[in-house]
Each structure stands twice: as structure tokens, then as C-alpha cells.
Amino acid sequence: MTESYVITVISHTSELTSAQIKSIESSLLSEKLNIKEFTTKSLSSRAIDYHFITNQESSHHLQSTLKQIQLNNTSPEYDIIFQKQSTRQAKKLFIFDMDSTLIYQEVIELIAAYADIEDKVAEITERAMNGELDFNQSLAERVLLLKGIDSTTLWDELKLKIELTNGVKPLCKALKSLNVVMGVCSGGFIPLAEHVKQELGLDYAFANTLGIDESKKLNGTTIGPIVNGDKKAELLLEIASKHNINPKDAVAVGDGANDLKMMSVAGFGIAWNAKPKVQQLAPACLNTKSLLDVLYIMGYTEQEITNLI
Numbered sequence: 001m002t003e004s005y006v007i008t009v010i011s012h013t014s015e016l017t018s019a020q021i022k023s024i025e026s027s028l029l030s031e032k033l034n035i036k037e038f039t040t041k042s043l044s045s046r047a048i049d050y051h052f053i054t055n056q057e058s059s060h061h062l063q064s065t066l067k068q069i070q071l072n073n074t075s076p077e078y079d080i081i082f083q084k085q086s087t088r089q090a091k092k093l094f095i096f097d098m099d100s101t102l103i104y105q106e107v108i109e110l111i112a113a114y115a116d117i118e119d120k121v122a123e124i125t126e127r128a129m130n131g132e133l134d135f136n137q138s139l140a141e142r143v144l145l146l147k148g149i150d151s152t153t154l155w156d157e158l159k160l161k162i163e164l165t166n167g168v169k170p171l172c173k174a175l176k177s178l179n180v181v182m183g184v185c186s187g188g189f190i191p192l193a194e195h196v197k198q199e200l201g202l203d204y205a206f207a208n209t210l211g212i213d214e215s216k217k218l219n220g221t222t223i224g225p226i227v228n229g230d231k232k233a234e235l236l237l238e239i240a241s242k243h244n245i246n247p248k249d250a251v252a253v254g255d256g257a258n259d260l261k262m263m264s265v266a267g268f269g270i271a272w273n274a275k276p277k278v279q280q281l282a283p284a285c286l287n288t289k290s291l292l293d294v295l296y297i298m299g300y301t302e303q304e305i306t307n308l309i
């Protein structure tokens, strides 16, 4: 059975050069993959679509070949995204990770700097990265370090430090105008996830809640279920079900290993400037400087994007 597919190439700089385009096209066409009706469409000076029809076997082969090309390239100048044409614009739900995705920072590091405990938090991060601690254990250890911090001023001060990722505001505006439901599911903390939700006009915010004592100081614990990788996937499915959205029409966007599960339960996932392991396993990778480039992945041209934002 044949089907329509599209490969989108997005430059990391301001344009795709003709040399780059020539090299991409020659590698695509040299694959001898039963590609039919091969056409190109320019989305902007930085992004181009290649549309074609092929069978499932060739599509799998092409997809893994393109992934290897991307992963083997130590200094890639563009991203290559492979997907079915039929589903690329049918997105009804976007769930975003927060830290290093919607915002540039890792909130736990902001809190550590605020409380002057960076060394201790870095040590736990290191152990977690070495596989000595899972997410829940490392969260519990980090949260314990926060015990005694006055929560009344903490969040207000941190809200001032939060930097939204370039392109995320217009992206959310465009998705809103396309009637897409949007949420943030964060392994961080709810006051800041709520703040980001408000800033971006999202529909949902989920994150961990820190316990406080009677004098409003953090008591070193969390309240309620931990938002980890499994919970993020569960929340995506819950939100989809609430809106009668087929999870196949959902997109998960994130940078960490904790985001892979929600990408796998959604129909599509975008690894945003992600860790290598995440790039390897995610359906699509975007390593540019603006999250607005997600709209190229959905097939919108520069003019259409201007109209949407």
C-alpha cells in the first residue's frame, strides 16, 4: 500500500543554501526507494517540503536512514522531519514540557541559586544522570534541600527570572487560532507552570506541588502525585479524552527523557534542542533557535504563519 509522505528540512540559520538543497535532494533521490510523484514546496527561505508517495517498507527504510544521517552529523545545519502528509495539520492537542522547552531555564536550578544550594542540587543532578537515582528519588532529594525556604517571596522572585523560549509566544497564539488545545506538563513546580500557562494562554498546567508549614516555609515534601514521565503521558491521554481528541492527533514537545513516554502515547513528538538519547528516540527533532518553527513541521508557509500570528 502506498501513502503520501512529506520530508521537511528546516535550516538552523536564516536560509537554506542552494548547495544544501542540492545535497539534500540528491541524497533523497539516490535512495532508490520507489518514490513517486516527488514534488518540492518552499515554505520560506529557511524551510522546504518534499512531498512524495511511497510504500510502507520504503518509508520505514527512508525514515531510519534520515535519522541516522541526522544523528551522525556532529554539526548539523538543518533538521530533517519525516511524517505522513495526512496527519501533519490535523493536530488538535499540544502538550509541552516546561523546563528547557517553554522556558530556557531549569526551575530547580533557579531555586538552588535563590537558596544558595547550587552545589548540593548539582550533586543530585549528577547522581541522577549517572542512573543512581530515578526521577522520583532525585525530586524527593532536591525538594528536601528546599526545606525552610520562605515560599511567600520565592515564586514571585522566580517569576521575574523566567525567560520564555524564543518563538513560543507566537507559536501558542497561532495554535490557539487553529483551535488547538494546549497544556504544560512539568516535572517542576505548579506556581511557575501556572505562571507560564497564563503568559502563553494555555488551557492546562500540571506540575508538582510543594508542601508548606504553618509559617509558609517549604517543608521539604511534595503533595499529591508526582508529575514524572509516566504521569505526563497519563495527563496527555486524560486531556485528549476530556476533549474527545484522538491521541493520534496530539503532539508532545519536550527536551528530556521524561518526555519520551508522552511522545509515544501521542501521535507525534518533537524533541526540542534535546539530549542525544531523546533525539534518537523522538519522532521528530527541532534544533533551531525558535519554537515557532514547529509551524513549518505542520506545513505552514511563512505567509500563512504571518497571518496566524
Ligand SMILES: [Mg+2]
Residues within 6 Å of the ligand: 097, 098, 099, 100, 101, 254, 255, 256
Ligand atoms: Mg525539560
